[in-house]
Amino acid sequence: xGTGDLLRMAVPALVLAGCAAVPRGSGDxxxxxxxxxxxxxxxxxxxxxxxARVTGLGDLSHASVVFSRDERFAYVFGRDGGLxxxxxxxxxxxxxxxxxxxxxxxxxSDDGTLVAVSNYVxxxxxxxxxxxxxxxxxIPAVGRDGRRSKVVGLVDAPGRRxxxxxxxxxxxxxxxxxxxxxxxxxxxxxxxxxxxxxxxxPDGRYYIAGLFGEDGLALLDLWHPxxxxxxxxxxxxxxxxxxxxxxxxxxEGWAVAGRRAFVPAVGRHEVLVxxxxxxxxxxxxxxxxxxxxxxxxxxxxxVWVNFAHPxxxxxxxIDTETLxxxxxxxxxxxxxxxxxxxxGHEVWISVRDGNRVxxxxxxxxxxxxxxxxxxxxxxxxxxxxxxxxx
Amino acid sequence: xxxxxxxxPLGLMLAAAAQAAxxxxxxxxxxxxxxxxxxxxxxxxxxxxxxxxxxxxxAGRPRQVLARTILDGRPGTPMPPWRGLLTEAEADWxxxxxxxxxxxxxxx
Numbered sequence: 001x002g003t004g005d006l007l008r009m010a011v012p013a014l015v016l017a018g019c020a021a022v023p024r025g026s027g028d029x030x031x032x033x034x035x036x037x038x039x040x041x042x043x044x045x046x047x048x049x050x051x052a053r054v055t056g057l058g059d060l061s062h063a064s065v066v067f068s069r070d071e072r073f074a075y076v077f078g079r080d081g082g083l084x085x086x087x088x089x090x091x092x093x094x095x096x097x098x099x100x101x102x103x104x105x106x107x108x109s110d111d112g113t114l115v116a117v118s119n120y121v122x123x124x125x126x127x128x129x130x131x132x133x134x135x136x137x138x139i140p141a142v143g144r145d146g147r148r149s150k151v152v153g154l155v156d157a158p159g160r161r162x163x164x165x166x167x168x169x170x171x172x173x174x175x176x177x178x179x180x181x182x183x184x185x186x187x188x189x190x191x192x193x194x195x196x197x198x199x200x201x202p203d204g205r206y207y208i209a210g211l212f213g214e215d216g217l218a219l220l221d222l223w224h225p226x227x228x229x230x231x232x233x234x235x236x237x238x239x240x241x242x243x244x245x246x247x248x249x250x251x252e253g254w255a256v257a258g259r260r261a262f263v264p265a266v267g268r269h270e271v272l273v274x275x276x277x278x279x280x281x282x283x284x285x286x287x288x289x290x291x292x293x294x295x296x297x298x299x300x301x302x303v304w305v306n307f308a309h310p311x312x313x314x315x316x317x318i319d320t321e322t323l324x325x326x327x328x329x330x331x332x333x334x335x336x337x338x339x340x341x342x343x344g345h346e347v348w349i350s351v352r353d354g355n356r357v358x359x360x361x362x363x364x365x366x367x368x369x370x371x372x373x374x375x376x377x378x379x380x381x382x383x384x385x386x387x388x389x390x
Numbered sequence: 391x392x393x394x395x396x397x398x399p400l401g402l403m404l405a406a407a408a409q410a411a412x413x414x415x416x417x418x419x420x421x422x423x424x425x426x427x428x429x430x431x432x433x434x435x436x437x438x439x440x441x442x443x444x445x446x447x448x449a450g451r452p453r454q455v456l457a458r459t460i461l462d463g464r465p466g467t468p469m470p471p472w473r474g475l476l477t478e479a480e481a482d483w484x485x486x487x488x489x490x491x492x493x494x495x496x497x498x
Contacts, residue, residue: 102436120438120439196468244463244472
């Protein structure tokens with residue numbers, strides 16, 4: 001690279017930094033959650049740098065983020081029940097409410113008008129107007145046993161619907177807002193013991209909840225909810241002893257690559273491969289530790305896996321054609337999350353105890369850059385705004 | 391040898407276990423509490439998928455019982471056994487930390 005190239009690279013950065021009036025897009029922006037300090041960094045994935053830091057977001061352990069349809073606003077869901085709307089372009093908190101005592105995640109409706117938050121205590125889902133954060137609906141998650149249940153696996157689904165699972169009660173509910181602010185609730189009982197998280201396939205059709213209390217997953221066809229919930233892969237651990245689980249695995253729509261889904265096997269050093277047409281096990285891949293995130297590169301050619309304590313310094317890459325681990329490396333202590341750039345040419349990895357975010361080329365596996373961050377956890381890029389179930 | 395161990399009083403056994411392993415490292419355990427326990431019980435230990443672990447929430451629970459739960463987990467729940475990753479002395483330190491809000495005061 002010659003001096004001219006370097007200069008050309010530097011110029012846009014100077015323009016952006018020096019002149020706030022220059023309009024810019026937000027399609028290459030994202031947020032890095034700084035877990036312990038109640039802050040988020042606004043990052044620019046084109047230039048691999050932090051643009052700003054926004055503080056005052058409360059307890060951000062296990063925080064997650066969704067984006068407005070225009071990719072300007074991020075909704076940050078904090079553990080303390082905080083729901084914060086961050087303006088990515090102005091780098092300020094636009095609005096913030098504390099909506100419950102203890103929450104776990106959220107989703108935004110397909111039309112971008114409703115933000116739903118799932119709560120542990122008191123167990124349920126609260127729904128807010130995406131613009132004003134004024135309350136729209138409150139859905140207490142009272143299971144058949146009459147008790148309130150912690151809610152997990154909240155996702156959006158087409159048709160102004162939200163789908164979620166009741167951890168304690170073992171149920172899946174659909175809240176349908178297509179008729180207005182009063183949701184129509186459909187409940188599916190006895191779906192399996194202790195659903196811990198769920199995903200919706202990228203086409204918005206299938207809702208799949210992982211079960212902690214037993215082997216297997218619960219599958220709901222959102223095109224045909226009248227067919228009920230069926231169990232899949234319920235044989236996968238039969239008769240085998242499960243290892244203690246030090247970190248709950250996650251399920252996300254990213255795990256789908258082509259006609260296969262890749263999901264963590266609870267309590268095992270395995271990634272399970274599900275055939276999305278037959279709903280049968282298409283393979284099991286032995287990996288380095290207990291998987292936490294199993295994420296497909298957007299083109300579906302690779303699946304990247306990170307692991308629970310005490311194997312959480314390692315990342316493995318699986319080739320989805322051969323189902324083999326093709327690369328293993330150690331980004332640093334306590335790898336918490338990974339996020340691909342929208343078309344998957346790079347991946348950003350948060351290394352919590354290294355206080356860094358590391359950026360890699362997904363083809364060569366070369367490390368491209370590292371950014372300082374205080375105990376980083378989740379990384380979320382604005383392209384999620386246009387993905388179902390993220 | 392084995393029979394003698396069985397006859398040892400509990401206090402002596404704990405002392406022996408503590409002697410065998412290096413003493414608890416408060417910095418490492420504080421980090422573990424915040425980051426690893428915190429992933430289920432909340433960064434501030436006010437609860438998450440797992441219950442709250444604040445001194446108020448745990449009031450009245452014997453320290454030994456808490457240390458035992460840390461080491462052996464709670465079957466039927468997501469709470470895993472930490473035995474193998476934590477020593478008896480470290481589990482005891484954590485139990486004391488949870489009950490008192492700060493570290494090992496040496497009292498059992």
